[in-house]
Amino acid sequence: MSRLPPSSTERIDRSRTVGFRWCGRALEGFEGDTVASALWGAGIRTFSRSFEYHRPRGLYDLEGEGSSQLVSIDGVPNQSAGTTPLREGMEVGAQNVRGDPRFDVFGLLDRLDRFMPAGFYYRLFHRPAWAARFFQERMRGLAGLGVLRLDVPDRGARAERYLHADVAVVGGGPAGISAALEAGRLGLRVCLFERRPWLGGHLDWRVRDGRPLAGEVSALAGELERIKSVRVFRHAPVTGIWGENLLTGFQCPGTGSRTDSGTAAAFDETHWECRARAVVVATGSIERPLVFEHNDRPGLMQVDTAIRLARTYGVRPGTAAAFSVGDDLGLEAALDLASLGVDVRVVADARREGHDQALVAALVGAGIDFRRGWAASRVRGRSRMSRVELAARTTTGSGSGATVGSAAGGAGDSLRVACDLLVASAGRQPDIGVLSCAGARFRHGEHTRTFELERLPPDVFAAGGVLRLTDLEALTSSGRIAGLEAAAACGADVAGALARERPRLADLPGPARGSSIVRGPVAERRLAPGRKAFLDFDEDGTWKNAAQSAAYAFDVPELAKRFGNFGLGPGQYRVPGQNLAMAMAEIAGRPVGSFAATTVRPPVIPPSLATLAGPNHDIHKRTPLHDDQALRGAVFRRAGPWLRARYFSADRECLEEIRNVRENVGLLDSSPLGKFRIWGPDALRALQRVYVSDMTRTRPGRCTYSAMCNDTGNIIDDGVVVRTGEDEFYFTTSSNRAGATVEWLRFHTRYDGWDYNLVNLTDAFASINLAGPNARGVLEKITDAELSDEAFPYLGCREIEVGDGVAARCLRLGFVGELSYELHVRASHARYVWDLLWEAGAEYGIRPFGLEAQNCLRAEKGHVIIGTESEQRVTLLDIGMGWLWDREDTASGKVGAAALRYCEGQSGRLKLVGLRVDDPAGDAGGGTARNVAHRPADGALVVDGDRIAGFVCTTRHSETLGWQYGLALVEERLAERGRSLDLYESLGRRTVRSTATVVPPHFHDPKGQRLRIAPEGRPRRSGEAPSQPAPAAHRRSPVRFDAAPARTEHRAGWNVVLDYESDRAPTDVMRQAGLVDLSHRARWDVQNRDIGTVRPFGLDVPARPGEVAVRDGLMINRMNGTQASVWHVGPGAAPAMPDGPHYTDTTDSHCWLALLGDAVPEVLESVTGLDLFEPGRARPFLTQGPVLHVPCQIVTWRADAVLLAFSRGYGQTLVEALLESGRHAGLRPAGERVFTDWIHALEG
Amino acid sequence: MTFRLTCPVCGKRDVYEFTYGGPERGPRPAEADPGSGLEAAVGSDPAVAAEAHFRWAQFRMNRPEPQEEWWHHGAGCGVWFSTWRDPATNREAPPGGAEAGGHEAGGRDSS
Known part of the structure; x- marks a missing residue:
């Protein structure tokens, strides 16, 4: 390994080696290395092959600025080697390579560039037509970056974190730290995001005159860490700033955040979002590449890359180096590398003046060949650099497009240097990515020769290197000013401090003068110059391509970007960004200032897609009967938010289930049915508004069936309404509409000021449908209520008691066409x-x-399902339900009535008809025999001549009928009985035709006798069952923890877990976080227009929404202008619900949880974007909003105690998701005693 | 794209918590039924009344300027309210000639 001697700036631990594999070879690095530094340290020079030409590419940057350093890690493609920490056992692979990265089979593509001019894929291969597809497939095989391997499972743990800040700071360099400090010292909530695993920015690795500069900011960083309201997120790149200062980003844990566990795996990433009142962007500057022939060869790297390899990772970047730079940082780096023992043979500086003379003197003093006004013009060598050609820039011309004479070695104005490292940079450009995303505007400045900030979006401030400041004092001063300005935007009074700081900055050195060079000196050559001079490494965009784009009139940066693919790769704006504008200026002969900067789009730094997808909890509603149905073999399917039992056997036609209902008795869990209570003086008027029928005719004890339409007369819902009191009704809606019903009623009465109250009881009540000829026989065994046709006729509604005195509202309905009771x-x-x-x-x-089975049963009966037999072109009248409409009523303003009246007489509309599918083999003879005709699928088209004239809604085979039947929507002229219809559908590549005959849409029991009079069913198997007392009633919570109860208590039918085995040491729970199920505790809903006059349990309702009062063991939450809820939090039995229509027992509506313990804020931060711990708000307070997308009522009692109530159906899945998302903070199930102890401690 | 709305009950929240109820367009026009006598209120021609209702129900101008619009805080307190917003910037706008702030028009269900 080529490592340098240890230095004080390095961040590797040389005592701990880390083994990994590169393309199958075993290599070693050190703890603290990135993949890139470990590879370079192990002598690897070629990391990948380029996108289009398969050119060898090495380590150009360490920040993920381009695709050159993308590698595959453990089978996952496109990982940034420069930013991914090295971990033991990593399998690292090269990308876009056939064979070895050094000898890629497709490397010859590099010689075919003349056949691949800019935009060739847009312009060539279009004729003949097949060519486009043919070449597309070929090209996709050759071009590209990593290969997605579907056989590699995603192994990362994904988390989410939602943060709230007064001031968010992007960038943890000297300016960012200073800004965060100013805001933090004022007590504001500050979040600082630094993409590297440590703070300090470029000071972290710079050494000047033998003195590390990191000390300049370490004291400030230390102070920052000590401020409680400041949170520092390291290794947390910002991906974008969105509307109203929403910052998004991700964090790789295990690299220094305050909360990291230190055990994270390579692919763990946390997606975070931070809503901030003000933002300070201090993203600093990045390097601007120098463009010359073969400026992408391995061994050529940025100034920062070379110096960081040496100073941060202790890796020798090369043995013999040439420098071609454009600013003082480059000179400083050359000196520093020379001091570390790298043989620096030449330092060319594109500038002719404006150097830091001390650095120049030091270079000359060190015996280094320093050349003013020179730059690199060409690199020799392929996978390894062998030689660099440098030349003097000519003095004429606007910039760099000068030619030099012969390339003879070393003569006059050119020079050849043998080296294995070329440190090349044209200068620096501000890192405008995040600012550009936020909506900032830029204009090219003549002094800095960069795109300078022209206009900032509201409440966004910029500081430091992004303003092209370079002086250390100026960086921190501008940071302080930005921090103060951000604080002022949050309402802090900082005018005095700003007035002191601003003149200070004005006296400090301003923005640095930038270099104008974009392209190195061009030698006279046989081939067109610029062929291998790359403006963009990601997509192999060359100078020549830029010139070609201009020749096709794509001559401004935004157009050339798209036509020539500059900056469309993973590095986006970084490598080509400013150079593209400068190059286009030079090619088109226009001033750079006439161009706009190309817009940067999020993600500025790409996270993995899996991180964006997040933990992806499967959160859905389950009915209280879910577990038992699962045991009975139910196959569940999602239906809206619910998981519902679709089949109970492998027979997808459900013949047994259907026969059983027709002949015997079946049970259906219809709990998702919408159920509502509405009361108040104007309740009837509200119902009149939304239901099409005359609702004044609703009677107690009787179900009135009706439907709702929208403003265009489309049927959107149906259900029954029962009058339960003078001004009080109970009504049901279809399952799909349950969630929207309250919204719908309130919307369509929003101008009327009517006084009515609504409670959604959908989750509070389960609904069990007992259907079949023997339904009565079953029901009468569990109730004493009179069930005869006289006492309880069809469409009756009775309040009965079942079993051990359990109250049930029983509706005698017949959706499936048989005697049925809905409990x-x-x-x-x-x-x-x-x-x-x-x-x-x-x-x-x-x-x-x-x-x-229900779907088949109701279709046989001709009952429609809204959304299946109706759609947006279909009105209530079209599906034959016009009889529901009270067309005389124009006073109620019924929703949809005007549209119904309008289209009442229209012709040519779609109409609902019944179908009998024609069987070419003739009726096979009744009974159970199947006819052999192909059954047209749901959705098959009805075709009349050459026109589509409708579609099939539902078709099924009916055992009851012995033939295939269906329901279809067809144009009116085809709707006459006996008409033959042509049906077409696509099965794979085949089109299948079948025919059917129009019949009335009531197949089974058209007169409805089976609903009205209980038919003779199958006799009971044995005699009268012995009457025995019903078992004691019990109640169940929607939540079942996967933990062993240690102590339980029976309380009013509930089995309450006091302790779990895991709670044996309750102090441990409180030190982390416990989740307590309180669903057995009573809750009541209180609604009244004048809610202040209602004193539930003798207590005052808090005056304003969001306020919470606790007294006598009861918690009262004010929810909005007319509504409050009362939760029983105290010890002992809950009081009885007071009399009066204002009260509804909603104990069963919700799942109620308590989150207790010190880690509660951390748990909640990972599941909700709500600001539940806003400082300065009087606690307890109520927040109503989504947790993991489920609407919740949340009471923030203290930082270590939060109560949470939400729709009961979500109970189990939300609890599982909470436990999973909160596991990192130690969240675990806990018994009720943890809650009662907490309350007791609060009172004591 | 993301922006926030100010719920009169809950304060500023992410737009994802709300559902859109369309621009403010006034109450539903009265329906005219021949023979009911109501047609006098909207003109003697039922076709005109139907047209008025049709325009009310179907037409949206979609101008890129601040407008009053209805929102439902479905993931929160469950109220309907009206607020002013500029669709060109997605920011809430000062009320144009109307009284300030959103007003609440109904309570939340309990589940």
């Missing part, structure tokens, strides 16, 4: 009632059925 019971009681029904139905052979 709405408290979600916590659902499993108890479900088990009762199974037991009662055992003698009938009761079976479950799923959504697919």
